[in-house]
Amino acid sequence: MADLSPSLSPATVAVAAGRPPHEPDQPLNVPISMASTFVAGGDREYGRYGNPTWSAFEDALGRLEGGRCLAYASGMAAVTTILDLVGHDATVVAPRHAYQGSIMSLADLEARGRIKAHLVDIEDTPAVVAACADAALVWLESPTNPALELADIETIAAAAHEAGAYVVVDNTFATPLLQQPIALGADIVVHSATKYLSGHSDVLLGAIVVAPDQAELYDVLLNRRSLTGSTPGTFETWLALRGMRTLHLRVERAQANAQALLPRLEKHPAVSEVRYPGFGAIVSIVVDGELAADLLVRTTTLWVHATSLGGVESTFERRRRWKTEAATIPEGLVRMSVGIEDVEDLWADLSTALDQVVAERPATGG
Incomplete structure (x- = not known):
């Protein structure tokens, strides 16, 4: 891959990393390498062991995060690979509010007697620090999904390391x-x-x-990926790298849109609570219960009712429609992934739906 100065800003790294060397007739982008088998004598040999297109994506994301990257078939493939390394009967500390795939994986491992899961209020730093004493692994989200709570990563990581535990952060x-x-x-x-x-x-x-000082852990994960076959598709990896080239622009615009919507949401009579961690483009609002939230997500024409997030389009979802969502998440909480559309169009669509929620409220009499 092309050499880059370590002083480059993340925005520049997102554009420049994972590209071929700047030599005559080299393509600007690493081509899609559709190969299951490689000529013997090198490091790859076979498609489960590596691919030039994976390497380009891993170079770019590794540089952005300050470590060494491995790509996987899905986020859940990455999550379960890490959890599979936890020793028998060991304790994993994790947020009570977190991505449901992670929480369900912990619950499955605990139900099978593999691990002990200790779910905590991630904003209660002293309680999390105390829980680290018995942990083999501390799993953090910051912000959490969908409550948007923030963890004191630095303090918790120090306590976890003192107890001999590894620290994982979902930075999605x-x-x-x-x-x-x-x-x-x-x-x-x-x-x-x-x-x-x-x-x-x-x-x-x-x-x-993986952090640069965890070379042995990187090798273990690489070997596990090769053995289990939780490898990414080449085309998908190429698309992801292509998407990362505009990551800084998309995040900048989506975050600006989210922050422009905040004061309007806070003033709207349909909204009883607005949750925002101070950065990013995810906002959670609370309306008056399940029926109001369901009406909201059914009434818009621009905002899309969908379970994923982080795309160029604005999506939202009532999280408690999933039976596995934590009971401490309000029935009327709607997680909003603000996209990069014109913010006035977003608000016009959303405010019309919120007005409908107010209009449909049951009348109360004395």
Whole structure:
């Protein structure tokens, strides 16, 4: 790959990393390498062991996060690969509010007697620090999904390391442009690259980034990926790298849109609570219960009712429609992934739907 100065900004790295050397007749982009088998004598040999297109994506994301990256078939493939490394009967500390795939994987492992899961309020830093004492792995999200709580990553990571535990941070919501967990003490960063990194709702892909001082852990994960076959598709990886070229532009615009919507949402009579962590383009609002939330997501024409996030289009979802969502998440909470459309168009569509929610409220009498 092309050599890059370590002083480049993340926005520049997103555009420049993972490209061929600047030599005559080299393509600007690494081609899609559709190969299951390679000529013997090198490091690849076979399609489960590596691919030039994967290497380009891994170079770019690794540079952005400040570590060494491995691409996976999906975010869940990355999550389960990490959890599979936890020893028998060991404790994993994790947020009570988090991505449902991660929570369900922990519950499955616990039900089978493999691990002990200790779910915590991630904003209660002293309680999380105390829980680290018995942990083998501390799993963090910051912001959490969908409550948008923030973890004190640096303090928790220090406590976890003192107890001999590894620290994993799911950085899907923040992206490496807004938060770099390895610099705060994390050993591993995990991404659903399906979301912001790819950015166009057309890719299933995951990634793990390992801190530079965890070379042995990187080798273990690489060997596990090769053995289990949780490898990414070449075309999907190429699309994800292509999407990352505009990551900084998309995040900048989506975040600006989200922050422009905040004061309007806070003033609207249909909205009882607005949750926003201070950065990024995910906003959660709370309306008056399940029926109001369902009406909201059915009434818009521009906002799309969908379960994923991080695409160029604005999507939202009542999270408690999933039976596995935590009971502490309000029935009327709607998670909003703000896209890059014109913000006035977004508000016109959303405010019309919110007005309808108010109009449909049951009348109360004395």
